[in-house]
Amino acid sequence: MSERLAILGGEQACPTGTVQPWPPIDDIDREMVMASLEQDIHTFGPNCQEFEKEFAEWSGNKYAITTNSGTASLHMCVAACDCGPGDEVIVPAYSWSSSVTCVLHHNAIPVFVDLDFDTINIDVDKIEEAITPRTKAIIAVHLHGLAVNMDKVLEVARRHNVKVIEDACQAHGATFNGKKVGTMGDCAAFSLNQNKCLCSGEGGFFVTDDEDMNFRARQLWSFGETRTPAESRDYHAYALGWMYRNNDLTAAFGRAQLTKLDGYLAQQKENAARLTECLQEIAYLIPPTEPEGHEHTWYNYTTRFDMEALGHADDAADFRDKLVKAFKAEGVETGVWQSYILPRMTVFQAKNGYGFGCPWSCPHAAEVDYSPEQYPVAEKHANTHTGMTVPLRAPNRPDVAEKTAAGFRKVMENLDQLEEVDWASVE
Numbered sequence: 471m472s473e474r475l476a477i478l479g480g481e482q483a484c485p486t487g488t489v490q491p492w493p494p495i496d497d498i499d500r501e502m503v504m505a506s507l508e509q510d511i512h513t514f515g516p517n518c519q520e521f522e523k524e525f526a527e528w529s530g531n532k533y534a535i536t537t538n539s540g541t542a543s544l545h546m547c548v549a550a551c552d553c554g555p556g557d558e559v560i561v562p563a564y565s566w567s568s569s570v571t572c573v574l575h576h577n578a579i580p581v582f583v584d585l586d587f588d589t590i591n592i593d594v595d596k597i598e599e600a601i602t603p604r605t606k607a608i609i610a611v612h613l614h615g616l617a618v619n620m621d622k623v624l625e626v627a628r629r630h631n632v633k634v635i636e637d638a639c640q641a642h643g644a645t646f647n648g649k650k651v652g653t654m655g656d657c658a659a660f661s662l663n664q665n666k667c668l669c670s671g672e673g674g675f676f677v678t679d680d681e682d683m684n685f686r687a688r689q690l691w692s693f694g695e696t697r698t699p700a701e702s703r704d705y706h707a708y709a710l711g712w713m714y715r716n717n718d719l720t721a722a723f724g725r726a727q728l729t730k731l732d733g734y735l736a737q738q739k740e741n742a743a744r745l746t747e748c749l750q751e752i753a754y755l756i757p758p759t760e761p762e763g764h765e766h767t768w769y770n771y772t773t774r775f776d777m778e779a780l781g782h783a784d785d786a787a788d789f790r791d792k793l794v795k796a797f798k799a800e801g802v803e804t805g806v807w808q809s810y811i812l813p814r815m816t817v818f819q820a821k822n823g824y825g826f827g828c829p830w831s832c833p834h835a836a837e838v839d840y841s842p843e844q845y846p847v848a849e850k851h852a853n854t855h856t857g858m859t860v861p862l863r864a865p866n867r868p869d870v871a872e873k874t875a876a877g878f879r880k881v882m883e884n885l886d887q888l889e890e891v892d893w894a895s896v897e
């Protein structure tokens with residue numbers, strides 16, 4: 471097939487305007503947000519209290535605390551697991567930055583473990599060798615909507631008596647052996663940021679079944695106080711506290727979206743199944759996997775390119791960026807999620823979080839090595855992937871997946887045309 475690529479002025483395979491924006495807004499959102507606006511409490515109000523009950527029920531946890539971000543919730547997890555100066559916390563070498571910086575927030579030391587290429591999650595078989603007598607917790611990040619194999623994580627964790635934190639910020643509703651993420655570890659964090667499958671603009675949840683962890687997290691969440699804003703407060707800081715509370719308007723929006731979440735996730739799975747079907751047999755593409763026992767939510771549908779077969783093993787990231795530009799010109803809303811593996815980020819290479827080398831220079835801490843060469847799988851993933859979110863989301867339907875796939879196929883079947891592109895003139 472020879473069609474002119476859109477990057478060279480040809481017609482778009484997925485015309486701009488095909489993909490509907492996320493999240494869909496309807497009368498339920500409008501009514502609940504307006505009702506919150508019309509009542510008297512705009513801080514931690516009745517919508518926050520109801521949202522906590524509803525999310526605890528939806529996620530399958532005894533306790534849920536509504537926060538102003540996933541990052542705040544992760545920090546609460548780290549504190550709830552009693553991680554502090556000198557303690558080490560195991561984290562995957564590839565994720566969102568705050569999956570790891572949350573450890574620094576509480577003065578503990580992140581220790582990275584490489585990825586498993588197929589699942590794009592932490593390599594569960596490499597966790598044990600990263601454990602030291604200082605290891606206090608493991609952060610299992612359920613990346614892109616696919617749960618980590620929690621049987622393996624929990625087995626190692628129990629044997630070494632370390633806690634397990636789930637970063638479920640990208641994985642609302644994902645399951646492993648029928649269990650929802652956020653119910654398998656000791657505590658978990660969810661994000662309600664714009665891009666997440668449950669969106670309230672910004673926001674998050676800390677969840678746990680453990681009463682003591684809930685207490686510690688709630689104390690850190692609101693100024694170090696021990697009474698919740700719903701009770702009569704004594705305004706006394708019993709411990710070091712932050713201000714991580716949610717507000718009523720945002721909670722009202724989140725509650726409205728929560729009523730639609732299961733429907734959105736079902737649509738997303740239908741769209742992803744169609745996309746996977748349509749991407750079969752396109753040369754050089756490595757579509758994502760959904761291993762036995764895992765139910766993927768397709769938060770981010772991530773494909774890798776076989777750069778060896780393409781003859782671009784040595785300039786993989788550069789060639790990938792060109793492919794992404796060609797897809798975007800076709801109207802395909804795909805991108806590069808994170809081009810840096812975490813240990814490469816300056817905060818780890820410079821080992822300077824709080825200044826003067828803290829927390830790594832803390833007398834309680836042992837030396838850790840962040841040379842990026844230790845994480846070749848994460849590096850390969852970072853250099854060869856492209857991912858998309860909105861084309862798979864409701865209200866988009868499988869016809870959008872079909873057009874998206876048509877854009878992928880068109881570019882991959884006309885790679886010779888890329889040689890004609892004047893890359894300097896392409897944004």
Ligand SMILES: *Cc1c(COP(=O)(O)O)cnc(C)c1O
Pocket residue numbers: 538539540541542565566568569611613637639640661662663672673674
């Ligand atoms: C988005 C995200 C976070 C942070 O959530 P915020 O609400 O943006 O603070 C943490 N971890 C992962 C894996 C995420 O995708």
